[in-house]
Amino acid sequence: SQTIHQWPATLVQPVGSPLSLECTVEGTSNPNLYWYRQAAGRGLQLLFYSVGIGQISSEVPQNLSASRPQDRQFILSSKKLLLSDSGFYLCAWGTQGLAGSNEQFFGPGTRLTVL
């Protein structure tokens, strides 16, 4: 069966510090990978998605970047965090080419607080 891992689970960082959040998927090959952010009391905002190694698409202009160095690894980064980067970050995976369906499956999330 497929599993998705995210770490760390929680993170408190000062403004201006760098960020690296990691997501890995097991039990599937060539997945689509996604990074979402949920701000307090809000819905899920898609930040980045990737359809393959080294292929990153950004959905919204922001202070963050993403990379996919391996097929089942997705990393969210920032060189200098802003207060507005605080939120709950979720990684998700989905299958490609599965006719007629489009489910995504989410990791446990990382709670980031920027002080």
Next chain:
Amino acid sequence: DQQVKQNSPSLSVQEGRISILNCDYTNSMFDYFLWYKKYPAEGPTFLISISSIKDKNEDGRFTVFLNKSAKHLSLHIVPSQPGDSAVYFCAASEVFRAAGNKLTFGGGTRVLVKP
């Protein structure tokens, strides 16, 4: 511009009764719809989905109805249980048409099931 809207931010229901969650969308190109359940500090879990070629899909206590002409879908939970207390998100996508099989999420509805 919110393409997927959940106009009721919260819903309170008695245990054993029906919970009805509503979702409206504006993009006529959406052809696949999903519902997710989310507990605090956890990732969303997939509940049920429906393709635009159907108007109803049922899985146990969960039934999703789709009215394409009204661009409206709803999730019925019968009977409601205290463990159903969570935030529910609807999501929509354009299968095959949108690169990366992206999902667009609504803002969520918080459900409280009272014992």
